[in-house]
Amino acid sequence: MIDFATYGMYLAAMLFCLGLAIMIVKRNMIFVLIGVELILNAANLNMVIFSRNDPNLGGQIFTIFSIVIAAAEVTVALAIALNVYKYYKTSDLDEVNELKH
Amino acid sequence: MTPIDVAFFFFLIVTGLAGIGILLTRNVIHAAMLLVIVLLGVAGLYVLFRAEFAAVVQVLIYAGGIVVLIAFGVMLTNRPENGKLMTGNHLVLPALLVSSGLFYYLVQGIQLLDPIATQQVAKLPEDQVEYIGAAFMTDYIVAFELIAFILLVVLVGAAYLAKHHSRL
Numbered sequence: 001m002i003d004f005a006t007y008g009m010y011l012a013a014m015l016f017c018l019g020l021a022i023m024i025v026k027r028n029m030i031f032v033l034i035g036v037e038l039i040l041n042a043a044n045l046n047m048v049i050f051s052r053n054d055p056n057l058g059g060q061i062f063t064i065f066s067i068v069i070a071a072a073e074v075t076v077a078l079a080i081a082l083n084v085y086k087y088y089k090t091s092d093l094d095e096v097n098e099l100k101h
Numbered sequence: 102m103t104p105i106d107v108a109f110f111f112f113l114i115v116t117g118l119a120g121i122g123i124l125l126t127r128n129v130i131h132a133a134m135l136l137v138i139v140l141l142g143v144a145g146l147y148v149l150f151r152a153e154f155a156a157v158v159q160v161l162i163y164a165g166g167i168v169v170l171i172a173f174g175v176m177l178t179n180r181p182e183n184g185k186l187m188t189g190n191h192l193v194l195p196a197l198l199v200s201s202g203l204f205y206y207l208v209q210g211i212q213l214l215d216p217i218a219t220q221q222v223a224k225l226p227e228d229q230v231e232y233i234g235a236a237f238m239t240d241y242i243v244a245f246e247l248i249a250f251i252l253l254v255v256l257v258g259a260a261y262l263a264k265h266h267s268r269l
Contacts, residue, residue, distance in 0.1 A: 003216050003219070003220055004109055004149065004150070004220075005150075005219040005220060006211060006214070006216060006219060007109070007113055008113075008146060008150065009211045009214075009219075010208065010211060011113055011116060011117060011146070013204055013207035013208060013211065014117055014120065014204065015116070015117075015120050015139070015143075016203075016207070017200040017201070017203050017204040017207070018120045018121065018123065018124050018200070020196075020199065020200045020203065021124055021196045021197065021199075021200035022123060022124050024192050024195065024196035024199065024200075025124070025190045025191065025192060025193055025196045026188060026190065027188055027189045027190065027191055028129055028179070028188035029174075029178060030129050030132075030133075030171060030174050030175050030178065030179070031129060031132060031188060033171060033174070034123060034132055034133070034136050034171065037136060037140075037163075037167065037171075038120060038123070038136075038139065041139065041140065041143050041163075044143070044155075044159075045143055045146065045147075048146075048147050048150050048152045048155055049150055049219075051150070051152060052150050052151055052152075052222050052223065052225075053218075053219075053221055053222065053223050054223055055223040055224055055225060055226070056236075057152075057225065057226065057229065057232060057233060057236070059152075060152045060154065060155045060229070060233065061233055061236055061237070061241060063152070063155045063158075064154070064155060064158050064233070065241075065244060065248055067155075067158055067159065067162050067163065068162070068248050068251075068252065069248070069251070070162075070163075070167065071162050071166060071167055071252075072251055072252060072255040074167050074170055074171070075170065075255055075256070075259045076255055076258060076259050076262070078170055078171070078173070078174045078259075078263075079258075079259040079260075079262035079263040080262060081174055081178050082174070082177055082178060082262075082263050083262060083263070084178075085177070085178040091178040091179050092188075092189070094191065
C-alpha cells in the first residue's frame with residue numbers, strides 16, 4: 001500500500017517552495033503572478049488531501065472557494081499590472097521604484 | 102504497482118518537473134504553458150484523492166480561465182527583445198536559501214504526521230456534486246453569497262482599472 005497522502009503533501013510543499021522562489025527570483029510581473037498561483041495550488045492540494053478523511057467534504061468545498069478567490073486575485077492583479085506597464089512602459093519590477101504619479 | 106499507482110506517480114512527477122521548469126525558464130510564455138501542465142497535473146491528483154468536483158473546477162477555472170488571463174497579461178505587458186519574451190533573475194542565492202530551508206522544515210513537519218491516520222479514507226458521499234451543491238445552499242450559504250459578491254465587485258473593479266483613462 002503506497003502512502004498517497006504523504007507523497008501528495010511532499011509535492012504540495014515542493015510547489016509552495018517553488019512558488020516562493022519564483023516570486024523572489026523573477027523580475028517580471030507576470031512571473032510573480034505565476035508564483036502566487038503555484039502557492040495557492042499547493043494550499044488547495046493540501047486541503048484536498050485532508051478532505052479525503054472528512055465525510056462532510058469540508059476541505060473540497062473550501063478548495064472551491066479558494067479557487068474562486070484566486071481567480072478574483074489574478075484578475076485584479078493583471079488590471080494593476082496593465083496600468084503599471086502603461087505608466088512605466090516596462091514590466092520589470094526593479095525599474096518600478098517610485099511612487100510618484 | 103496498480104494502474105492507480107502508476108497514474109499517481111505520473112501526475113506527481115509531471116507536476117513536480119513542470120514546477121521546476123517554471124523556476125528555471127526565462128521565457129514568460131514557456132512559464133505560462135508550464136503552468137498549464139502543473140494545473141492539469143494537480144487536477145489529476147485531485148481525482149486520485151477523490152475530489153472529482155474540485156478537479157473539474159480546477160480545469161475549468163484555472164487551466165481554462167486564469168491561464169488565458171495570464172497569457173493576455175504576457176502579451177499586453179511585455180515587449181519582445183529579438184522576438185523572445187525573456188526576463189532576468191535577481192536575488193538567486195537568497196531565494197534558494199529561503200525556499201530550500203522552508204522545504205526542509207516542511208518535510209520535517211510532514212514526517213511527524215502519523216502515516217496510518219493520513220491513509221484513512223472516510224466514507225464519502227456517493228454523489229459529490231449533489232452533496233456539495235446542497236452544502237453550498239445550507240451550511241456554507243454566507244460564504245457562498247459573499248464570494249458571489251466579491252466576484253461581482255472584482256469584475257467591475259478590474260474592468261474599471263483596465264479601462265483607458267486620460268489620467269489614472
